[in-house]
Amino acid sequence: MDVLSEKLNEEKVFKDPVHRYIHVRDKIIWDLIGTKEFQRLRRIKQLGTTFLTFHGAEHSRFNHSLGVYEIVRRIVDDVFARRPEWDENDRLLTLCAALLHDLGHGPFSHAFEKVFDLDHEEFTRAIILGNTEVNAILSRAGADFPKHVAEVIAKTSDKKQVISLISSQIDADRMDYLQRDAYFTGVSYGFFDMERILRVMRPREDQVVFKHSGMHAIEDYIMSRYQMYWQVYFHPVSRGAEVILTKILHRAKDLHGQGYEFKNEPLHFYSIFEGSVTLEDYLKLDESIILFYFQMWQEEGDFILSDLCRRFVNRNLFKFAEFDPAREYKKLTELTDLFRKAGIDPDYYLVLDSSSDLPYDFYRPGEEEERLPINLLMKNGDLRELSRESAIVEAISGKRRTDHKLYFPGDFLLDESTKKNIKKQIRSILDY
Template identity: 70%
Template sequence: MAYKDEQLHEEKVFKDPVHRYVHVRDRVIWDLIATPEFQRLRRIKQLGTTYLTFHGAEHSRFNHSLGVYEIVRRIIFNFKDRKHWNEQDRLLCLCAALLHDLGHGPFSHSFEKVFKLDHEHYTQQIIVGDTKVNHVLEKVYPGFANEVADVIAKTHSNKLVVSLISSQIDADRMDYLQRDSYFTGVSYGHFDMERILRVMRPTEDQVVIKSTGMHAVEDYIMSRYQMYWQVYFHPVTRSSEVILTKIFHRVKHLYDKGYIFKLEPTHFISFFKNEENLQDYLKLDEAIVYYYFQMWQEETDEVLQDLCERFINRRLFKYVEFDPNKMMNVWLELIQLFKNIRIDPDYYLVVDSSSDLPYDFYRPGEEGERLPIHLLMPNQELRELSRESDVVEAISGKKRTDHKLYFPLDMLKENKDKETVEKIMAILQIQGDV
């Protein structure tokens, strides 16, 4: 029997709080889960610093990756014997679903922003590079690893397979909305996934939804909208991300200046020099980062010491509504006032912006164009979702942006220059004695 067809002697299951069970029968999937690169995902939180806002949000990329695999497994089981579905693509779908987040680094998007990295690039590098994951995939047949990487990169010729992993209604989103909702303890991410799975239909280029399932899809899109603004863009979480980002900026600045660290940032030096390789990247996880942050609380540099202590002990920055596009003069004045009282605005006065487009229809040629969700009508015609749904039409193509200004209120209150601090507090419209 060929490796690609090999089944385990008995089905393995992972107990899962969202899907009840994750089922594994394929030897390939079981072997991929056992690789060091996949096991590393146990040490990467799914929601980065969100646990500092929602204390239950301690789940990992490992949890989520298994969940996406399980949803895809169930979708393609339902596709059996349907037109446009080729059973030969089953293993390609399952492997791409399982490995789609393999390249995430510690604290995910915050870490990426600091070092200008792309987790999708690293996902592909892990899959096609000299790794255990690659060795397993290449046993399926030569070139299979490249096919899996192409699906994740959305460059594979089979658009149907790509849409299962990455589209506006894909297994990735369906898992993280429910999983993140469960672990944060909120109800926003709940939607009727069972119904959606039952009304999914394969076409030549993408998954479409039987028109009778439109209301379940409306619910899914609104769930995503609420989760972004109530959980993913929560201002307290963004405060912790600001501090995390500034820690790395400070360490890089000190390293470039020749500062002598008590604990040398060994794991980050190649990133500071833009000379990192795949092995450097794979050595990083959140346990490593926490260790450095813990130790850097004892550094002689006061800024690094303070930022690490804030992050470790959740002493976060306060925030106010602030739009830098409309308040540039105020922004420049605040920078100068912070300098006057010797609080470095580069680290302690930060504007953070978040934006989201909950659903979009096809806009040819526009940056970030998205393949829309199509409904399969009774006459077999395909209709774009927002043309049939008043609910979806109301939010289609509407990008919402939110700006916050973050600063250390405790530092202001402790500063001896009360006159300048009062000016700052007045500008920020903060009440209270200083």
């Protein structure tokens, strides 16, 4: 039997709080889900440190990856099926890319990447193309099939229509995480009428377009995304937890570089500290491993590392103050000097964190982070870019919003057993 069309004897389903059921009929998809590389995603939280703000946000990359797969399955099996603009030969390629798109995420995802200069997309490609269970299963569909899947995820494939289903300004990835993250955080911002959006989707040669009659559902989706970023993803408490997480990893790396002898050796980190991490090393890392070290490092002799770990493990987070680096850069210099005089290391305890988002953009060819626009299919067959038809979307198009916060340990500044006058001066500047 052709692997591309091989089906399970009986359909498998996953019960899902967002999509009700996730349906698996293709044997290759079922086998991919069972690989150790995909199962590892159960141990990677979808929202990183957000669980310290929204206690329900314990869902994983595994949940999300299944959700993206299910949305794409519905599109290619129900919405696009038998439409002449859709090539049925791309069906399994699209499903595999949707399922595996987040395969290379590390523990605490973006924060972890930032500290160690890693790229989860590179690891996704390495898992798909390397000596892995995932590669062995994909290769059953053809020697070049893993390469084609990796190219779709990397957005280098010539199958632009397939790419747009998984990575665009309105794609299955975003449609799943907005609803899933809203559900698990308990907020209402991320919900939108996905059923309506799926009904008005139409395949075109190089992209997916949407019937004009569905414009208001797309407006709702874009505003949901906007609200989720500012109410959940950029929540200042979650960002503060990520600041501490980042500083723990920096401190451990710095101590290793200084030849510090750990009571609890960071065996899983050595190759990462030294910039020689292999795929095998990387796949051994998940959040249970990271949290184990944080738990143990609370007892380290280095005060900064043990203090930061205690803060993260016990949720004793930093306080924060609004800060405008364009107007207040002298204040930051002054605070840095005062922190040093107070005996508080500003490299670890005075942190400027910035959040930025562009909710929607029209086409800007050649620019960094170039984004293909959302196009509406008019009754006469013409395509119109969304912001030209929607006053709501036009109002936010191309407008990047940025927020800056200054994080610091409030308890250190209230302890006046030493450096009382300096700490009082710091509190005055921070209005704390």
